Amino acid sequence: xxxxxxxxxxxxxxxxxxxxxxxxxxxxxxxxxxxxxxxxxxxxxxxxxxxxxxxxxxxxxxxxxxxxxxxxxxxxxxxxxxxxxxxxxxxxxxxxxxxxxxxxxxxxxxxxxxxxxxxxxxxxxxxxxxxxxxxxxxxxxxxxxxxxxxxxxxxxxxxxxxxxxxxxxxxxxxxxxxxxxxxxxxxxxxxxxxxxxxxxxxxxxxxxxxxxxxxxxxxxxxxxxxxxxxxxxxxxxxxxxxxxxxxxxxxxxxxxxxxxxxxxxxxxxxxxxxxxxxxxxxxxxxxxxxxxxxxxxxxxxxxxxxxxxxxxxxxxxxxxxxxxxxxxxxxxxxxxxxxxxxxxxxxxxxxxxxxxxxxxxxxxxxxxxxxxxxxxxxxxxxxxxxxxxxxxxxxxxxxxxxxxxxxxxxxxxxxxxxxxxxxxxxxxxxxxxxxxxxxxxxxxxxxxxxxxxxxxxxxxxxxxxxxxxxxxxxxxxxxxxxxxxxxxxxxxxxxxxxxxxxxxxxxxxxxxxxxxxxxxxxxxxxxxxxxxxxxxxxxxxxxxxxxxxxxxxxxxxxxxxxxxxxxxxxxxxxxxxxxxxxxxxxxxxxxxxxxxx
Amino acid sequence: xxxxxxxxxxxxxxxxxxxxxxxxxxxxxxxxxxxxxxxxxxxxxxxxxxxxxxxxxxxxxxxxxxxxxxxxxxxxxxxxxxxxxxxxxx
Numbered sequence: 001x002x003x004x005x006x007x008x009x010x011x012x013x014x015x016x017x018x019x020x021x022x023x024x025x026x027x028x029x030x031x032x033x034x035x036x037x038x039x040x041x042x043x044x045x046x047x048x049x050x051x052x053x054x055x056x057x058x059x060x061x062x063x064x065x066x067x068x069x070x071x072x073x074x075x076x077x078x079x080x081x082x083x084x085x086x087x088x089x090x091x092x093x094x095x096x097x098x099x100x101x102x103x104x105x106x107x108x109x110x111x112x113x114x115x116x117x118x119x120x121x122x123x124x125x126x127x128x129x130x131x132x133x134x135x136x137x138x139x140x141x142x143x144x145x146x147x148x149x150x151x152x153x154x155x156x157x158x159x160x161x162x163x164x165x166x167x168x169x170x171x172x173x174x175x176x177x178x179x180x181x182x183x184x185x186x187x188x189x190x191x192x193x194x195x196x197x198x199x200x201x202x203x204x205x206x207x208x209x210x211x212x213x214x215x216x217x218x219x220x221x222x223x224x225x226x227x228x229x230x231x232x233x234x235x236x237x238x239x240x241x242x243x244x245x246x247x248x249x250x251x252x253x254x255x256x257x258x259x260x261x262x263x264x265x266x267x268x269x270x271x272x273x274x275x276x277x278x279x280x281x282x283x284x285x286x287x288x289x290x291x292x293x294x295x296x297x298x299x300x301x302x303x304x305x306x307x308x309x310x311x312x313x314x315x316x317x318x319x320x321x322x323x324x325x326x327x328x329x330x331x332x333x334x335x336x337x338x339x340x341x342x343x344x345x346x347x348x349x350x351x352x353x354x355x356x357x358x359x360x361x362x363x364x365x366x367x368x369x370x371x372x373x374x375x376x377x378x379x380x381x382x383x384x385x386x387x388x389x390x391x392x393x394x395x396x397x398x399x400x401x402x403x404x405x406x407x408x409x410x411x412x413x414x415x416x417x418x419x420x421x422x423x424x425x426x427x428x429x430x431x432x433x434x435x436x437x438x439x440x441x442x443x444x445x446x447x448x449x450x451x452x453x454x455x456x457x458x459x460x461x462x463x464x465x466x467x468x469x470x471x472x473x474x475x476x477x478x479x480x481x482x483x484x485x486x487x488x489x490x491x492x493x494x495x496x497x498x499x500x501x502x503x504x505x506x507x508x509x510x511x512x513x514x515x516x517x518x519x520x521x522x523x524x525x526x527x528x529x530x531x532x533x534x535x536x537x538x539x540x541x542x543x544x545x546x547x548x549x550x551x552x553x554x555x556x557x558x559x560x561x562x563x564x565x566x567x568x569x570x571x572x573x574x575x576x577x578x579x580x581x582x583x584x585x586x587x588x589x590x591x592x593x594x595x596x597x
Numbered sequence: 598x599x600x601x602x603x604x605x606x607x608x609x610x611x612x613x614x615x616x617x618x619x620x621x622x623x624x625x626x627x628x629x630x631x632x633x634x635x636x637x638x639x640x641x642x643x644x645x646x647x648x649x650x651x652x653x654x655x656x657x658x659x660x661x662x663x664x665x666x667x668x669x670x671x672x673x674x675x676x677x678x679x680x681x682x683x684x685x686x687x
Contacts, residue, residue, distance in 0.1 A: 417674060421681035430682055437678060438661050444674035479666035483659060496661075496668040526659050 001405055002038045004103040005030070006094075009110030009135075010054060011047040012119045018233060018321060019137065022174070022198060023109035024057065026135075029394035030107075031061040037398070038066075040101055044094075045069035045446075046076075046118040051529040064531050065454065065502035070097035071443040072120055073436060078157050086436070088427040091122040093443050096420045099127040100447045102411050105401040106132045108168070111161050124167035126423050127415065130408045133170035133401055136193070138178055138318025139185050140238065147237065162186070170404045172196045172397060177340035178318045194400040198319050199388040203297065206330025206382060209306050217302045221292045223260060228364065229307035229331070231264040231300060231322040232314065235271045240313045240336075240354050242278050245289065247313070247360035249282035255368055256288060264303055266294035304329035309367055309374075312336060312345075313354045320344045324388060327381030332374050334363050346384045350377060417444060445498055454502035460487045461514050470506070473497050475514040482518040501531035508536045510553055510563075511545055519556045528559035535562045542566075543573045554581045562586045 009015075009023035031039055039062055043051055055067055072090035077083045098106055111134050113119035123129040141148035141158055149155040165171065166186060171193045173179035179195040182188060209217070218224065228248065232239035241263060248261045261284075267275070272291055279289040295303065304310065310326035312335035320341045326333050327345075335341045336354035345351065352363040367373050424440060460472035472487035476496075484499065486492045499505065505527070508515055518524065528534060536557065542565075546553070557563060557574075558581055565571040568589050574582045620630075661667050664675060 417677050418681070421674075421677040422684065424678065425681035425685040428682075430686055432682075434664065435662065437675065438664060438667075438671075441667070441671050441675035441678055442660050444677070445668065445670035480662045481659060483661075496666060496671075498668040498670050523659065 001104040001402065002040065002102065002411075003030070003034070003105045003107060003401060004040045004042055004098055004101050005107045005109065006042050006098070006121065007054060007109060008044050008047065008113045008119050008121060011044055011050040012113045014110060014113060015050055019110045021201070022135070022137075025199070025201065025390050026393060026397065027109070028058070028061060029390040030397060031058070033391065033394050033398060040103070041067045042098060042101075043067065043069045044119060045071045045529065046074040048529060055529075055531070064533075067531055068097075068101075068448055068501050069446075069530055070094050071446045072118070073439045073443060074118055076118055076120055078160075079153070085428050087120065088125075089424050089440060090120040092126040092420060092423050092427065093440075094120045095122065095126040096415055096423075097447055099412075100414045100449070102414055102450065103131060104405040104408075104411055107172075107397070107401065108132060108134045110135060110137070111164055111168075112158075121164075123164040125164075126420070128412070129164075129167045130169040131405065131411075132168045133172055133397075133404060134165055134168040135196075136165070136171045136173045136178055136182055136318075138174075138316075139182055140316055140318070143181070143185060144238070144316070169408065170194065170400060172400060174198045175319045175340040176343055181339075194396065196393050196396040196400065197388060198321060198324075199390045199393055200321065200325045200328045200385065201297075204301055204304070204325045204328040204385075206328070207305055209302055213302065214306055217299065217306065220299070221262065221303075222287070222290055223262060224287070225257075226259045226308040227262045227303070227306065228259050229262045229264065229303055229310050229326070230312065231303070231310075231326070232312075233265065233322050235265060235267055238315045240315050241275055243315075243354060243357050244311060244313045244360060245275065245279050245284065246282050246357035247364065248288070249279075249284055250357055250361035251365060255365060259308060259368070260288055260290055262290045262292065262303065262307075264292045264295050264300060267291055300325075301329055304331050307331045309334065309364065311360070311364065312341060313352075313360055314341065315339075315354050317341055317344075324385055328385035330378055330382060332367065332377035333381050334367060334377070344384075346387075347377070347380050349373070350380070414450070417447070420444060446500075448501075452500065454500070454504065457484070457497070457499070457503060457505045459484070459505060459508045459512075459515070461512055462509060463487075464507075471497075473505075475512075475518055477514075477517070482521045482523040499527055499530065499532045502533075504533040504535070506535040508534060510536050510538050510556060511541050511549070516549070516552055516556075519552065519559075524556060524559040533561045534559055535564065536560045538563055538565045538570050538574060540566050540570065542570045546573055546577045550577050554578050557581050557585060560585055562588065565589050 005027055007023060007027065009019050014020045027041070041058065041062060043054060051069070055064060058067065070093060072093060073086045075083055076087040076090040078087055108121060108123065111121050111123070113121050123132045123134060142162060145155065149158055166188070169192065171182060171188070173182060173193055173195045175197060176195045179193050183190050183193055230244055232241060235241070245261065248256070275291060304326045307326065310331040310333045312320060312323040312333065314320060314336050315338060317340045323333055323335050323341060323344050333345060334350045334352065335345045337351035338354055342351060353359040367377065456470050457473045458466045458470040459475070460466055461474045466472045472490050473484040474487045476483060476485045484497045486495045486497055524534060557578060563574065563585050565574065565587060571587045571589050574587065661671060667675060
């Protein structure tokens with residue numbers, strides 16, 4: 001079975017949040033258990049910043065030539081009406097790109113990414129969505145439109161995503177609750193929605209902090225007493241921060257004197273002002289509420305490990321990962337009895353009604369006053385956290401994809417280019433500017449072709465003789481774009497060459513003037529992101545020029561898969577002058593000359 | 598302040614676009630302007646950003662800029678697109 005995973009959830013701003021972590025962790029586990037299944041990762045080439053990191057992250061788990069990039073007529077954005085046509089065109093191009101890989105199953109890590117500029121996600125706008133599985137995190141905005149979809153634009157965009165969600169052949173819900181909620185709210189066929197659950201990262205472990213580390217953490221955040229901790233995973237009204245502050249204010253004075261309320265979350269200045277005002281109005285002293293702001297994973301783990309009690313009073317969650325993280329770190333956890341949280345916490349006596357601050361306060365006081373219960377919560381938390389693992393989630397996902405692929409039947413042939421052109425002509429203004437037309441043509445030419453064999457090309461800009469197995473190409477800037485074209489004397493001389501993922505380009509002379517100009521214009525960065533294997537050569541002139549070109553070469557060789565040096569001296573000069581870049585590079589020496597041949 | 602600056606940029610853009618288009622319609626001037634801007638890519642980028650509005654960014658180095666110098670694959674795609682647009686018009 002060929003599984004294609006759209007990894008945009010790990011490319012946009014989401015890569016710094018839960019969706020990005022979910023996408024990366026699930027994909028990694030899927031690759032580990034894939035066995036005979038062939039997994040391809042699809043990235044958006046216009047989300048450039050994340051591509052190199054993703055290639056590095058998945059190196060060794062998936063061949064680099066199976067990490068492929070689709071190109072869109074950027075800029076695209078759902079948020080700006082000016083780009084509406086480009087965005088619709090980009091959706092067609094992306095779906096066509098994925099269909100060209102002839103997948104048995106397509107896994108979309110996040111459907112709601114196109115709120116971020118340049119992300120493009122849809123299902124069933126151009127190709128049959130029967131094989132498309134979408135991860136469903138929650139339907140909170142759909143269920144609470146007054147709070148989340150007040151503006152007409154937000155509502156239109158979100159409902160378009162809901163339409164895509166409904167068209168997808170399979171939804172993979174992150175909890176049993178999210179599954180049931182989706183079936184109910186969207187009136188879905190229950191066989192099309194499968195709960196795959198989630199898990200915490202392996203770094204969340206129960207470990208007793210060293211006293212000096214604990215003291216440092218305390219100093220960092222102003223913690224001087226035992227901690228009642230809440231890590232809401234972001235600020236939102238449904239996170240019920242005010243409810244927790246009100247509950248803290250209702251605790252007996254002795255408990256307040258011995259415990260501080262610590263909220264570990266990124267907050268805007270506005271959030272901070274509002275929370276502080278509510279705390280003051282509730283009668284809290286300044287040192288009773290600690291708002292840490294954003295905390296690193298290491299600090300978060302330290303806080304979980306040293307919390308006297310972790311409280312999760314959220315009113316609505318799709319899963320509620322922080323509660324599971326805290327349990328995995330050995331913290332006693334109590335939480336809301338609403339939505340998905342009973343499934344996550346899994347213990348009746350640890351639950352409370354989140355809408356009632358007195359009920360929250362009563363549960364906190366009950367736990368803190370009962371050492372046996374505290375110990376029971378710690379034991380239960382560790383056992384409960386162990387029930388969730390990424391491997392189990394990946395196995396459920398794989399099983400669901402296999403079932404879906406079997407249901408969908410034989411994989412159709414790759415779609416024809418003419419079909420995409422016709423679909424584009426329907427959504428685009430006929431008076432399109434030529435530059436947009438050219439960009440669209442370029443996007444279409446970048447479609448994957450499973451029959452195409454990778455090319456071995458040699459940079460022959462300097463005109464040296466080449467081996468017959470290599471296709472000689474030369475750098476050119478003749479039409480205002482840096483690209484390679486077939487070298488004079490070779491078949492098809494002068495033709496522009498589009499390089500594709502998996503092609504190998506050797507003999508790129510780092511000291512060549514054209515190479516340096518093309519590098520400055522970003523050509524090698526683009527080819528590197530695309531997955532073209534780049535072999536550079538460093539000749540005898542390098543030691544004399546290194547002082548002049550050190551910054552340019554440092555940037556250029558960050559794109560290199562290999563550097564062949566003409567002597568050990570040249571290699572040493574690169575190591576000495578290019579620092580980290582050169583140390584991370586596979587440098588080799590070919591005494592007979594620096595050329596790869 | 599930010600909203601005012603945005604409003605000013607939109608007004609400037611609205612005013613500049615027809616003026617620029619009118620000037621460039623004069624014979625030879627478009628070619629002259631293009632040749633001049635080719636020599637100053639930073640100015641070209643800045644000007645296009647003003648004219649095209651928020652979100653515009655310079656095109657990637659690898660995207661072809663003339664229909665007369667395309668790879669065979671891109672040329673085939675361009676022809677398919679042109680044919681599809683022609684079909685759509687009929």
